[in-house]
Amino acid sequence: MKKSKQFWPFMIAAVVVYAVVQLLISNGMMNQFYSNTLIFIAINIILAVSLHLVIGITGQFSIGHAGFLAVGAYISAILTMKLHLPFIVAILVGGIVAALAGLIVGIPSLRLKGDYLAIATLGFAEIIRIVFLNIDAVGGAAGMQVSHLTTWTYAFVCLVITLIVIVNFTNSRHGIASISVRENEIAADAMGINTTYYKVIAFAIGSFFAGVAGALYSHNFYIIQPSQFGFLKSFDILIFVVLGGLGSLSGAVLSAILLTVVSTYLQGYPETRMIIYSLVLILVMLYRPKGLMGTMEITDYFKLWRTPKGGGQHGK
Amino acid sequence: MEWIQQLINGISLGSIYALIALGYTMVYGIIKLINFAHGDVFMVGSFIGFYSITVFGLGFFPALIISMTACALFGVIIERIAYKRLRNATRIAALITAIGVSLLIEYGVIYIRGAQPEAYPDVFSNRSFEIFGAQISSQSILILSVSIVLMILLQFIVHKTKTGKAMRAVSHDTEAAKLMGINVDNTISATFAIGSALAGAAGVIFGVYYTKIDPLMGVIPGVKAFVAAVLGGIGIIPGAMVGGLVLGVVETIVSALGFSLWRDAAAFIILILILIFRPSGIFGKNTREKV
Numbered sequence: 001m002k003k004s005k006q007f008w009p010f011m012i013a014a015v016v017v018y019a020v021v022q023l024l025i026s027n028g029m030m031n032q033f034y035s036n037t038l039i040f041i042a043i044n045i046i047l048a049v050s051l052h053l054v055i056g057i058t059g060q061f062s063i064g065h066a067g068f069l070a071v072g073a074y075i076s077a078i079l080t081m082k083l084h085l086p087f088i089v090a091i092l093v094g095g096i097v098a099a100l101a102g103l104i105v106g107i108p109s110l111r112l113k114g115d116y117l118a119i120a121t122l123g124f125a126e127i128i129r130i131v132f133l134n135i136d137a138v139g140g141a142a143g144m145q146v147s148h149l150t151t152w153t154y155a156f157v158c159l160v161i162t163l164i165v166i167v168n169f170t171n172s173r174h175g176i177a178s179i180s181v182r183e184n185e186i187a188a189d190a191m192g193i194n195t196t197y198y199k200v201i202a203f204a205i206g207s208f209f210a211g212v213a214g215a216l217y218s219h220n221f222y223i224i225q226p227s228q229f230g231f232l233k234s235f236d237i238l239i240f241v242v243l244g245g246l247g248s249l250s251g252a253v254l255s256a257i258l259l260t261v262v263s264t265y266l267q268g269y270p271e272t273r274m275i276i277y278s279l280v281l282i283l284v285m286l287y288r289p290k291g292l293m294g295t296m297e298i299t300d301y302f303k304l305w306r307t308p309k310g311g312g313q314h315g316k
Numbered sequence: 317m318e319w320i321q322q323l324i325n326g327i328s329l330g331s332i333y334a335l336i337a338l339g340y341t342m343v344y345g346i347i348k349l350i351n352f353a354h355g356d357v358f359m360v361g362s363f364i365g366f367y368s369i370t371v372f373g374l375g376f377f378p379a380l381i382i383s384m385t386a387c388a389l390f391g392v393i394i395e396r397i398a399y400k401r402l403r404n405a406t407r408i409a410a411l412i413t414a415i416g417v418s419l420l421i422e423y424g425v426i427y428i429r430g431a432q433p434e435a436y437p438d439v440f441s442n443r444s445f446e447i448f449g450a451q452i453s454s455q456s457i458l459i460l461s462v463s464i465v466l467m468i469l470l471q472f473i474v475h476k477t478k479t480g481k482a483m484r485a486v487s488h489d490t491e492a493a494k495l496m497g498i499n500v501d502n503t504i505s506a507t508f509a510i511g512s513a514l515a516g517a518a519g520v521i522f523g524v525y526y527t528k529i530d531p532l533m534g535v536i537p538g539v540k541a542f543v544a545a546v547l548g549g550i551g552i553i554p555g556a557m558v559g560g561l562v563l564g565v566v567e568t569i570v571s572a573l574g575f576s577l578w579r580d581a582a583a584f585i586i587l588i589l590i591l592i593f594r595p596s597g598i599f600g601k602n603t604r605e606k607v
Contacts, residue, residue: 281416
């Protein structure tokens, strides 16, 4: 997203979407079920976009994103329920603590590559989950009661901030350096890019927004349990990124919307949902290994229409 | 003599991990793929053993052999359908496919038969012996001997037969092996067949030993077996055996010290320490990355 050209249209669209939905909710024209689904979509988009930064932009294959979601969820819940701080503080602190967790996890494990990194992140996420399972102050396996504080306003504002930060990061110097790490780490290193630094930064920012999403997530349900943040949750987030296209922000957003709607309708049939998810994953990888949109963005398709010969720019 | 008892429990658990880890390490050695579905082949093997004992009234050994054969076939089918096309794909694509296959098997089994657990039938009269004051059940002796026989058999196949030679050649250098007239596709399928058969055997043994099986039972042992494979040095067959035994003993010690809820974390902490300090594993050699 080029800031000069697309920033204001994006902001106007965001304000319009927000206002329309808020109007419908406050008028009572949209019932609890739909507004909850919308909040859930917003949370999932934040998660998808934060993982997109790690996997799609920096090319570091992390399958432990649910661990950072858990950190944000628990920390924010402790702040609001035990320390009685305002929700906005809880969201921020949840994100910051998750980012710190991301740093702690990222600094040792980002020295690893590919498969080993995937397994290490999976291991860290499990360790985080087991730690919460063993702390009695947060309820252990039985879980912790959290009051419902997440509203459409909170969810949407967090979503817009996440999108702006991630888009700006991607287009900045740092983002371009991160993309070079994705494309060829050895070459990037040879060009004088501090690859470890960019990998850790991307990981920490991704974890921060996963923590923010965790804060919204825990205050949207009435209870949080360690079992909600297992490997399956990481997998749910992973499929958003993979289906949309590894390296495509709008792809991640669209697939998060699509899959959240699909899974809401399949809520009564969890097995069917998982079978569909896994089949989608296998088929996409076999026939379109770059994901549905590859590294293209939605705006690239508009450009394709306008200049049939030219072709879109990559990664923008 | 509490600790001898714990050590024997640990070795029994470890030999199950070792059997699963062998499949991981062989497949990784040959096509550099973490076969996430391997833990689910283990689960399927366990269920096949369960049904052959309860429905067909077979004994332990026929059930073991049926389960191993069926799993070998199953492994080859998975490889042919899902992984074969991905030979030249990126590592991430292969890994995601493996995760997808794993979930498909788990939830496919749940879809077919439901998520409820089953109690494994008692196939042995469970006597226990006293050795040095430790209670050793006949089951754990049998489990140990079956695993040891299977591992010796595997060593024989890998080192003395033509298929084994082909497997070693392909894992060393696929292109050169192809030029030497080795049928790479069949060799890879053979690797999957052998690895999956071992996982099937581990499944039956697990069922007999722990008596409770369910469709998601393969996830945690699968990941831990992978940890065992990495611990021993991935791609190295004796490494997987040693890694499995070490992991089993460590976990049992952690539980015996009263931290049973932290048991799963112990495996992952070992994994992370190994990955950070000695990524090539106990038996591995350091290799330089080529550009």
